[in-house]
Amino acid sequence: MNRQQRSNLIEFQPRAFNAGTVEYINSQWVFFDEETEEAALVDEFIHQEVEVLRNNKWCKGFLLDNGCIQTGNEKFFLQDQELVRIRKQLIYSFERLLDELNDEAFVQFLNTLNSLNFSIYDCIYCYNHLTFLDNENGVSGVNFLVLDNEEMICNVQHHFDYHEKQNDRFEITMSTGKRAVIERIS
Known part of the structure; x- marks a missing residue:
């Protein structure tokens, strides 16, 4: 089994993401976890893998500063009340x-x-x-x-x-x- 096959098994594990919505409050992006209803600053997740629901399709990328998402060579910005999934980190x-x-x-x-x-x-x-x-x-x-x-x-x-x-x-x-x-x- 190569490294990619292991990565795929890990990537598609259940509960690999925290899902919720983002809101722009007081000039800061805030993530509201749909399961726990806890709020966290989006800045806590910078450089982590995220998925954003756009046009009924999950767009995968990495979170950068100021709510910017890097997907390959493209960048786009979060929108208020948008659905987001943030990949959990393994211990x-x-x-x-x-x-x-x-x-x-x-x-x-x-x-x-x-x-x-x-x-x-x-x-x-x-x-x-x-x-x-x-x-x-x-x-x-x-x-x-x-x-x-x-x-x-x-x-x-x-x-x-x-x-x-x-x-x-x-x-x-x-x-x-x-x-x-x-x-x-x-």
Whole structure:
């Protein structure tokens, strides 16, 4: 699996965006999240990927200063009361963990989370022990994740053993008591 295929799997995960409207108030752009009804200055999202609904079509670009959106070689400006989706950022330690997983473990982990109605964008905590280890002679340990999809909480323990073979074991426990275990040995 190449980098683009991984990126596509990540890009099309559920709940990858905060959706809402923008308003121009007191000479500042303000984003109102439709789900939480919280307000935030649009400036907090500068240089992040956004999508703006124009002519019943989502236009993808990157947010610049003063409500400007860069799409390829074109630029356009936000309009008052416009629908906007702002891509959520993954927790850095979790993003690094996903990069460390081999392709089979990566796909199996994402598919299992999705089948349990969770998305990688639901991750609210990640302790990535791999980042503290020297991988020269092989490593083993456990990473800890907590995900919240607003209906349930999910705890994931990722046991890894990377020596002669690469072993990834994900022990998943949800707040409902439902459990799942997936293991990948390469």
